């Protein structure tokens with residue numbers, strides 16, 4: 001019998017007691033797992049430091065105090081701020097291909113090199129990323145060494161484009177590259193034999209950014225909803241129900257939005273495929289959100305089902321990625337490198353979901369990881385890392401499609 005006013009028997013935040021209510025502020029205290037009402041019981045391996053039915057004001061202020069959700073809130077709040085920075089950066093600094101103003105059309109190679117420099121700044125793990133990508137691409141026919149020859153010959157495939165992500169050549173051969181860019185774009189044939197829409201342009205116009213920005217929006221929605229959910233779910237059974245639905249909707253939004261850059265840029269030249277993949281994942285996302293509205297969805301016994309539903313949805317991304325590789329994997333360097341980031345994202349998300357479902361390490365040492373180090377915190381960190389890998393993959397698509405359109 002979960003009456004929302006008295007279910008929390010030993011709740012120390014006495015909002016239920018009329019006499020106490022009139023007195024001065026009482027300290028909200030943390031309680032143990034056994035003292036929780038059913039609707040707050042989620043993980044029996046976390047023994048203590050629970051907030052229970054705290055008034056809204058105290059619940060919100062608890063963002064600044066220590067309890068077993070503190071790091072769950074902050075891992076995704078900081079992740080949200082990171083993605084907010086990436087969004088501002090992507091929207092303002094990276095040239096927007098959506099614009100068709102004449103000034104944009106007349107942008108010179110020099111402009112693109114300048115923006116390329118700034119784009120490098122978006123890459124917060126510069127060296128690591130370069131090394132990891134090199135290792136990944138070495139397993140692939142597309143050869144990274146092309147990058148090193150950029151200043152001596154025109155590239156044979158689409159890896160050449162006005163943005164350069166490489167620090168090494170950037171500063172030393174700036175001038176040289178600029179000259180080279182103009183010569184190459186004038187003389188290069190389209191290596192893919194695709195229709196050459198931008199023929200005659202001195203420098204290819206940047207492609208539209210909206211799929212990357214929509215992805216960043218989905219990531220921000222997911223991280224913010226998750227953070228709010230962890231902060232507020234202890235307040236009442238109703239708050240718990242509402243914020244958890246918000247959390248699931250956020251996860252679905254992140255997954256659906258993650259498909260947009262993959263599908264839009266991979267199948268830029270095939271609107272039918274774009275619609276097919278976008279429609280499928282949107283339907284999948286809507287189904288997941290609908291399923292989450294059933295109250296039983298939240299029960300602890302269904303934890304594996306929840307994990308399976310969302311990870312199955314994410315795993316269906318294998319289909320468009322494999323399709324992209326089949327079409328362009330051998331000829332377009334960015335098709336291969338973006339797939340490397342997508343594989344990295346898949347590995348990070350997969351590990352995160354495994355940790356979430358298995359509830360390790362707290363399962364092995366119940367009560368020892370209540371405040372720091374329990375599975376949900378690790379899951380959060382892996383989600384942020386996976387989402388960042390996907391953003392880097394998105395930049396690879398922009399490289400590709402800025403250079404070669406349909």
Ligand SMILES: [Zn+2]
Nearest residue numbers: 072226376380
């Ligand atoms: Zn969470």
